[in-house]
Amino acid sequence: MFATLTEDGNAVVILDQTLLPHQAVTCRLTTLAEVAHAISSMQVRGAPLIGACAAYGVALALHEAADDTALESAISTLGGTRPTAVNLHWALQRMRRLLAPLAPAERATAAWAEARAIAREDAAANAAIGGHGLALLAELAGSRKPVKLMTHCNAGWLATVAHGTALAPVYAAQRSGIAVHVWVSETRPRNQGLLTCWELAEAGVPYTLLADNAAGLLMSQGKVDIVVVGADRIAANGDTANKIGTYLKALAAREHEIPFYVAAPLSTVDFSCPTGAGIPIEERDGAELGAPGRFPVVNPAFDVTPAGLIAGIITERGICRPDRLKAWHDES
Secondary structure, three states: OOOEEEEEOOEEEEEEOOOOOOOOOEEOOOOOHHHHHHHHHHOOHHHHHHHHHHHHHHHHHHHOOHHHHHHHHHHHHHOOOOOHHHHHHHHHHHHHHHOOOOHHHHHHHHHHHHHHHHHHHHHHHHHHHHHHHHHHHHHHOOOOEEEEEEEEOOOOHHHOOOOOOOOHHHHHHHHHHHEEEEEOOOOOOOOOOHHHHHHHHHHHEEEEEEHHHHHHHHHHHOOOEEEEOOOEEEEEEOOOEEEEEHHHHHHHHOOOOOOEEEOOHHHEEEOOOHHHHHOOOEEEOHHHHOOOOOOOOOOOOOEEEEHHHOOEEOOEEEOOOHHHHHHHHHOO
16 A cells, blocks of 8 residues: 655655546655645545644644744644644644644654654554444444445545545455455545545455445445445534535435444544534535536535434444434543
8 A cells, every 4th residue: 555644854745646546646745835735735635634744734834933923824824725624623733732832942843743643643543443343344244245335435544644434444354354345436526436446456355436326226226234434524413524425325324224334533523513513614616516617616525414314433432323422522
């Protein structure tokens, strides 16, 4: 597998995901502006990976200037790149809490170490998600061979520092000898399902690409055992924002009594946001739809799946019912 985020001296190297699946090309980022562009242009994408990359962006900015103005400017610049993915804002607030009390001369070194810690923790959390999700697939494997799992968008290792979220259980199953076949929806208009196809092919996991609107038919035909998706922000009540089209899959899954799970680290849960109604939805350029400029276009990047449609949220601590998230967190 390729690395999505690595260090190279005082630089960060990313895999340019705008060129996948046709080319695997890396980019070396050396400045705040380059990191901000990589996030906003979706060279780097996936909520956990965005958060880690943003932390490194702060570290790179502080190599140039580390006073209070420079710190706040870096956090503001990066925070404005993608509004929905809460891991971005979580990582930036973590950086601010650590760095603000320090003398400017200490900040650059501390920022680099903290960015490295965020990346390391993301990899560990996703590995744990894979272990907890494996139990679900192992249970299904008792009566179904292979387990037929549907996912939406890309929530594999390309969207994280390592392992992935929604696909982490798939990779854990592969290592355990449990056969899994993945149904991969295109996820228009960015066709991010192709990223999932690319990484599954790299890992040797069987998969089939489908048009987004074919998902309901496959469910009605009994060809789907479980749906697992990632998340960009989870509200305190369990309502979950994920790539546009996720809500429709959850509705179809409920109709056909197919369990629908969300896989995400706890850093994706926004306990300051009571319900999904408070989650900001990114509106992207209408040009992504390929429509001429004279056509009116709406292009929301995400939708919100109500907690009542979600069987459970797979986190690094285990699997939690959406309506138990807040209490579960407070008990820890």
